[in-house]
Amino acid sequence: MIKFGDGTYKAGVAELWNGIVDVRDVASAHIKAGYTPEASGRHIIVSGEAKLLDLANILRKHFGDDYPFPQKQVPKFIFWLIPLKYGFTRKYVSKSTGIQIKFDNSYSKTDLSMSYIPIEQTVKEHFQPILDDGLL
Secondary structure: OHHHHOOOOOOOEOOOEEEEOOHHHHHHHHHHHHHOOOOOOOOOOOOEEEEHHHHHHHHHHHHHHHOOOOOOEOOHHHHHHOHHHHOOOHHHHHHHOOOOOOOOOHHHHHHOOOOOOOHHHHHHHHHHHHHHOOOO
16 A cells, blocks of 8 residues: 555556455454354455555545556556566466456355445555555
């Protein structure tokens, strides 16, 4: 998140998809799994999926243009040329860029009665403490 706000990715971000979950939902799921006798099996704890550019757009919506959030998606071939600058390998870029992921959290919703904090709220509330703590 700091790199989104400090200009590291101002030239753009690759089409990388991420599963997003609020840490408060993770904690809630652990508690529910431990204290729900009928809970069983494994659960996917995720609010949803988002591309890096989606996250940048959420940040821009809430924090305006005061920070150099990415505004465009970099084509895969360009990202492949300079992956190490951003901490990625070419192998990772080749196998992950442009591949949409999808998680099914329905079992956690039924078995643990989970309801998830929206991605937009999670991203906004994750970035604010970075500002409050003077990290940007």
